[in-house]
Amino acid sequence: MDYRELAVELMDTIVLMQRRHLERKISALTEGEMATLGYLDRSGDGRTVGELSQALQIGAPRVTAIVNSLVKKGFVTKRYGTRDRREIYVDITQEGQNYGRQRYEDTIAHIEHTLQTLGEEDAVEYVRLIKRVAEIKAKSDGCCG
Numbered sequence: 001m002d003y004r005e006l007a008v009e010l011m012d013t014i015v016l017m018q019r020r021h022l023e024r025k026i027s028a029l030t031e032g033e034m035a036t037l038g039y040l041d042r043s044g045d046g047r048t049v050g051e052l053s054q055a056l057q058i059g060a061p062r063v064t065a066i067v068n069s070l071v072k073k074g075f076v077t078k079r080y081g082t083r084d085r086r087e088i089y090v091d092i093t094q095e096g097q098n099y100g101r102q103r104y105e106d107t108i109a110h111i112e113h114t115l116q117t118l119g120e121e122d123a124v125e126y127v128r129l130i131k132r133v134a135e136i137k138a139k140s141d142g143c144c145g
Helices: 003-024 031-043 049-056 060-072 094-118 120-140
Strands: 076-080 088-092
Touching: 031 049, 031 060, 031 076, 031 088, 031 094, 049 060, 049 088, 060 076, 088 094, 094 120
Parallel strands: none
Antiparallel strands: 076 088
16 A cells, blocks of 8 residues: 555645635634633633643744734633733633634534534544544654654
């Protein structure tokens, strides 16, 4: 079996899927914004930019940009620390919670539909393979890129 040829075919397919997905998301939030909303919704209010950066594994400048964007959209608010005014705390708004939860449910429904279309046997196999790839990737951390 030519694994390189198979890898190229898989990569081309993934790129095509991403392109189609992006074309459908005209005014949606970025992935970082959704991850931030999800984290704040699950962990509660009052997270600092540093905590968000560590939890989401992205740099503080990027988190700051994400938070500023979410503030403009009304999905989060910022407040300064009472002891240290240099520390900024981020709180999710009700609108942010509602939006994030709705997007999550929409995504689950889309995945559910895809799995149903695959059929039981293929759906179970697909999930098993994705989990396996994730395990291999975690073990080889940094191996090839």
